[in-house]
Amino acid sequence: MAPSTDVTLPQHHKAVFPDLCIVCHGEPNGHARLVINTSRGWLGYFVPILWFFQWKRVDVPVCSSCKFSFYAQRWGRNVLMVALACIAIGFWWNDFRGLSRGERKLVLLGVGLAFLAPWIAIEVFWPRHFHLTASKHEVAYEFASPAYASAFAVANGLRGLPDHA
């Protein structure tokens, strides 16, 4: 249980992955495709048409026996987050009835945050095999395995991992 090891590369850089399955580090015989939108930021919210552009596709090497667990973890976590929030709100819904509209909004916000906190802790301390986060100019490639992250950094022309990793 450790935070993920991140390798940050410029957004236009075409990432090269080591020839290893991202989950078991065995020989990969397939790919898992991840798609992220890189047009995050205020402009993306005001100009929704941008959402049709600026998608970045990343093909991650995965072997066929790990493919399912890779996708299951990815989607499972997202579903879990929404489910936790719904359960929390449903659980206390009746208690909220006596409150005014404004108070209810505040309480819902609090409940949402209280339930997101453990989820964020899970994401940080029990990282996904692989995760991507796009910022304005860069993409962070987040690996659960420091060894894989290090091989990835070398494959992309970096000397190795940054010192803080």
Ligand SMILES: [Zn+2]
């Ligand atoms: Zn595998």
